[in-house]
Amino acid sequence: MIELERTFLAKIIPTGLENCKHKEVMDVYLPKEAEHPVLRLRKNGDSYEMTKKEPVSGTDSSKLTEHTIPLTKQEFDALRKIKGKEVRKIRYYYEYEGRTAEVDVFQDKLKGLVLIDFEFSMEEEKEHFKMPDFCLTEVTQEELFAGGMLCGKKYKDIKQALSGLKYKKIIF
Numbered sequence: 001m002i003e004l005e006r007t008f009l010a011k012i013i014p015t016g017l018e019n020c021k022h023k024e025v026m027d028v029y030l031p032k033e034a035e036h037p038v039l040r041l042r043k044n045g046d047s048y049e050m051t052k053k054e055p056v057s058g059t060d061s062s063k064l065t066e067h068t069i070p071l072t073k074q075e076f077d078a079l080r081k082i083k084g085k086e087v088r089k090i091r092y093y094y095e096y097e098g099r100t101a102e103v104d105v106f107q108d109k110l111k112g113l114v115l116i117d118f119e120f121s122m123e124e125e126k127e128h129f130k131m132p133d134f135c136l137t138e139v140t141q142e143e144l145f146a147g148g149m150l151c152g153k154k155y156k157d158i159k160q161a162l163s164g165l166k167y168k169k170i171i172f
Contacts, residue, residue, distance in 0.1 A: 008135035010114035028084040048076035085152030109154040112169035
């Protein structure tokens with residue numbers, strides 16, 4: 001499956017986000033030793049999966065091949081014993097102009113980071129999409145903001161890069 005998406009840094013929390021459906025997402029990226037692991041174990045609310053995401057070409061994360069295997073909780077727990085790099089976030093589903101934005105409010109060591117993803121079914125939709133005013137800048141092409149690069153990091157590890165993009169820490 002090919003995933004078409006655009007990722008933005010939040011400028012502000014979208015109005016009414018606190019009333020949106022949400023769930024905790026916990027990712028474990030493997031292997032721990034990889035600089036940018038692409039194999040991910042995910043607890044997504046009450047469901048579990050293993051996914052491998054890789055750019056179709058180069059490091060362009062706007063078009064990814066994605067292979068996902070559903071897991072049982074028992075399988076997830078067994079694989080979870082392998083040491084990996086972790087990241088935890090609360091994912092909110094925010095309706096915006098007929099689309100659902102995934103607003104990821106990072107927790108723990110990355111608290112203060114908020115990323116917003118929009119997925120598309122066609123390349124043309126993706127190209128013509130206008131950045132919402134609650135977004136600061138697009139970071140789809142920025143490798144730093146890929147899940148495999150954020151995992152295991154602390155906010156202070158990415159603070160300088162965020163400052164260069166004029167991002168201000170958001171606590172929600």
